[in-house]
Amino acid sequence: MAVTTMAKAINAGLRKALENDPKVLLMGEDIGKLGGVFRVTDGLQKDFGEARVIDSPLAESGIVGTAVGLAMRGFRPVVEIQFDGFVFPAFDQIVTQVAKHNARSAGRTPMPITIRIPYGGGIGAVEHHSESPEAYFAHTAGLRVISPSNPADAFAMVQQAIACDDPVVFFEPKRRYWDKADVDESLDLATAPSPFRARVVRPGTSVTVVCYGPMVRTCLEAASAAAAEGIELEVVDLRSMSPLDVDTVAASVRRTGRLVVVHEAPVFLGVGAELAARITETCFYSLEAPVLRVGGYHTPYPPARLEEDYLPDLDRVLDAVDRSLAF
Amino acid sequence: MTADGGPELVQLLTPEGERVHHPDYDVELTPDQLRGLYRDLVLVRRVDAEATALQRQGELGLWAQCVGQEAAQVGSGRALAPGDFAFPTYREHGVAWSRGVQPLQLLGLFRGVTNGGWDPHEHNMALYTIVIGDQTLHAVGYAMGMQRDGDDSAVICYFGDGASSQGDVNEAFVFSAVYNAPVVFFCQNNQWAISEPLERQTRIPLYRRADGFGFPGVRVDGNDVLAVLAVTQAALAAAREGQGPTLIEAFTYRMGAHTTSDDPTRYRVAADLEAWKLKDPIERLKVYLARNGWAGHEWFAEIEAEAEALAVDLRRGCREMPEPEKTSMFDHVYAEPHALVDEERAQFEAYHASFVGGGH
Ligand SMILES: Cc1ncc(C[n+]2csc(CCOP(=O)(O)OP(=O)(O)O)c2C)c(N)n1
Numbered sequence A: 001m002a003v004t005t006m007a008k009a010i011n012a013g014l015r016k017a018l019e020n021d022p023k024v025l026l027m028g029e030d031i032g033k034l035g036g037v038f039r040v041t042d043g044l045q046k047d048f049g050e051a052r053v054i055d056s057p058l059a060e061s062g063i064v065g066t067a068v069g070l071a072m073r074g075f076r077p078v079v080e081i082q083f084d085g086f087v088f089p090a091f092d093q094i095v096t097q098v099a100k101h102n103a104r105s106a107g108r109t110p111m112p113i114t115i116r117i118p119y120g121g122g123i124g125a126v127e128h129h130s131e132s133p134e135a136y137f138a139h140t141a142g143l144r145v146i147s148p149s150n151p152a153d154a155f156a157m158v159q160q161a162i163a164c165d166d167p168v169v170f171f172e173p174k175r176r177y178w179d180k181a182d183v184d185e186s187l188d189l190a191t192a193p194s195p196f197r198a199r200v201v202r203p204g205t206s207v208t209v210v211c212y213g214p215m216v217r218t219c220l221e222a223a224s225a226a227a228a229e230g231i232e233l234e235v236v237d238l239r240s241m242s243p244l245d246v247d248t249v250a251a252s253v254r255r256t257g258r259l260v261v262v263h264e265a266p267v268f269l270g271v272g273a274e275l276a277a278r279i280t281e282t283c284f285y286s287l288e289a290p291v292l293r294v295g296g297y298h299t300p301y302p303p304a305r306l307e308e309d310y311l312p313d314l315d316r317v318l319d320a321v322d323r324s325l326a327f
Numbered sequence B: 001m002t003a004d005g006g007p008e009l010v011q012l013l014t015p016e017g018e019r020v021h022h023p024d025y026d027v028e029l030t031p032d033q034l035r036g037l038y039r040d041l042v043l044v045r046r047v048d049a050e051a052t053a054l055q056r057q058g059e060l061g062l063w064a065q066c067v068g069q070e071a072a073q074v075g076s077g078r079a080l081a082p083g084d085f086a087f088p089t090y091r092e093h094g095v096a097w098s099r100g101v102q103p104l105q106l107l108g109l110f111r112g113v114t115n116g117g118w119d120p121h122e123h124n125m126a127l128y129t130i131v132i133g134d135q136t137l138h139a140v141g142y143a144m145g146m147q148r149d150g151d152d153s154a155v156i157c158y159f160g161d162g163a164s165s166q167g168d169v170n171e172a173f174v175f176s177a178v179y180n181a182p183v184v185f186f187c188q189n190n191q192w193a194i195s196e197p198l199e200r201q202t203r204i205p206l207y208r209r210a211d212g213f214g215f216p217g218v219r220v221d222g223n224d225v226l227a228v229l230a231v232t233q234a235a236l237a238a239a240r241e242g243q244g245p246t247l248i249e250a251f252t253y254r255m256g257a258h259t260t261s262d263d264p265t266r267y268r269v270a271a272d273l274e275a276w277k278l279k280d281p282i283e284r285l286k287v288y289l290a291r292n293g294w295a296g297h298e299w300f301a302e303i304e305a306e307a308e309a310l311a312v313d314l315r316r317g318c319r320e321m322p323e324p325e326k327t328s329m330f331d332h333v334y335a336e337p338h339a340l341v342d343e344e345r346a347q348f349e350a351y352h353a354s355f356v357g358g359g360h
Helices: A006-020 A044-048 A060-072 A088-098 A134-136 A151-163 A213-227 A246-256 A271-286 A303-309 A314-325 B029-054 B070-079 B091-097 B103-112 B134-149 B167-178 B205-215 B225-240 B271-277 B282-292 B297-319 B325-332 B339-353
Strands: A002-005 A022-027 A054-055 A075-079 A114-119 A144-146 A170-174 A180-183 A197-204 A205-211 A235-238 A240-242 A259-266 A292-296 B085-087 B153-159 B182-191 B217-221 B245-252
Touching: A002 A006, A002 A197, A006 A022, A006 A151, A006 A170, A006 A213, A022 A060, A044 A054, A060 A075, A060 A088, A075 A303, A075 B217, A088 A134, A088 A170, A088 B182, A114 A151, A134 A144, A134 A170, A134 A205, A134 A240, A134 A259, A134 A271, A144 A151, A144 A197, A151 A170, A151 A180, A180 A205, A180 B070, A197 A205, A197 A213, A205 A213, A205 A314, A205 B225, A213 A235, A213 A259, A213 A314, A235 A240, A246 A271, A259 A271, A259 A314, A271 A292, A292 A314, A314 B325, B029 B070, B029 B225, B029 B282, B070 B091, B070 B182, B070 B245, B085 B134, B085 B182, B091 B103, B103 B297, B103 B339, B134 B153, B134 B182, B153 B225, B167 B182, B182 B225, B205 B217, B205 B297, B225 B245, B225 B297, B325 B339
Parallel strands: A022 A054, A022 A075, A075 A114, A114 A170, A144 A170, A205 A235, A205 A259, A259 A292, B085 B153, B153 B182, B182 B245, B217 B245
Antiparallel strands: A002 A180, A144 A240, A197 A235
């Protein structure tokens, strides 16, 4: 066990993957000498060479499109998109090619590609550097979409994503890169929990709060604050948006009777909307209140000076909890 | 690959401040015009230095420096006629200067109070574009519009050496060529795309890419404001006369970091920077002006004082820049009313009003 940051935990996970499988290779802009703009790939090119840790031309469609060919050739490419807002030049390759290859080839050309994307706001960046585009990808069949919320999960999940025979869009909550926690580097992946299952990270009885990625810490803080007022929130870290582990959420909602879904991404047509519909279908008779959602607005991500008002914070989570309890 | 640019480099003013001549390109400028260019270069550099300092003081979230690239930007910007239209990326502070965009207007984006900053139509300059390469297609479309309107103006479009790898940029080349659009592609090859040197983007000099798309390409000394002016004027004239696009590769160097978040010591050697300092765009013009007796100590001191005053204004203006209204994020999401945005704005207002004292 060592205390480390999420960025370093992902670095360690990538290192393990490179060590364990010669077919794993990393590709992206500035990931070599610089170690990535967030230093997530720091030192990997030095240790594994330029053929396995590839500084790519500045072309996202090129990065993902060549990963398709590499995957067909038996490699397991892990590509880095530098920031959330820059994935769109590669969107075509991801949703029309990467996502569909397995189905089109009747399983003959799976796409074991991991697409790492630092995402979300809260770091005071300029536009296109703070977005949460996960719903676009979760909407596309053939892709798996996951996001860790803490260093230990990040370490395990990045390796699990790479080991997965399906393409995995791996969203890294960039404002949590510097959060520290214990990470067990001797973890046995074979026995580690699946990255595609949700986890109850704080048990409670009053209201179920479902969140993922950057919002998990926020919701845990909200739970601590609520506990001081005698409200026990059950916080569920979704971890995976596709597949969506409705069972874990439903089991929790059956205990608490209430559900608030929290994400940074816009509420409209988001992951929360899907959960609200599913939980209403499966837990209708257990619900004491309508499913409520907290998230981003139907606006472009605002300039940095407004992001505190845009991003869900502890108060907005607690406000939704109060509204749920008021029913 | 930070060589000297090769024999194909168009140069009119050497790094030592010698005036040289080129068979295809030239400009005749009066001492007054030369002094004007010098003033531009100095003031743009001062704006850049001041903005960098403001970022260090926490007044800006980020700044993309243009130090070292002033001649490429001012030379091309001053080549434009008022009716021409410029499409920048995010580092074109010298172009903005030449288009009359106030330096403070540039700071808004980097301070995080706006995602825009000026009226593109007032200045005939599009907003800064952060996503690499996107604007090159906009430029071609705008040029196609000019063509259809019978406007004999032209478009200039800026991007970096890294951007030359993007699909959009290559598609822009294709569209401009097949429609013979009046557009000048102005690539500032500053040798780096964040940490990646030019070799990570190309095997051939960038200006030669134009060949494969069927239009002329030319490499100009990007630190020579006269050569940049001459080459850009010629390319714009060709565009106006219906000869279609030109790719200009301004061979220059990024003297600063990529942005204030970047640490270039991790990937580049100090000797390169020292070599490029000897090619400084401002120094060579200064020597040229002084040697010909077109400017003396007193005049240079006046320009320095003007730069200092500009910096003071910028400092004050930046600190006094009003915070955006909280609800402004709901403004202009659509041009016409939209029920969901109205609903969310009302929820937002009600939520904030619910805090006692509104102090939230
Ligand atoms: C589509 C896209 N991918 C990645 C980035 C991140 N990024 C910002 S600037 C930059 C390097 C750009 O290099 P170049 O085009 O040479 O222009 P320069 O900054 O050197 O002027 C990168 C990779 C981006 N802004 N947009």
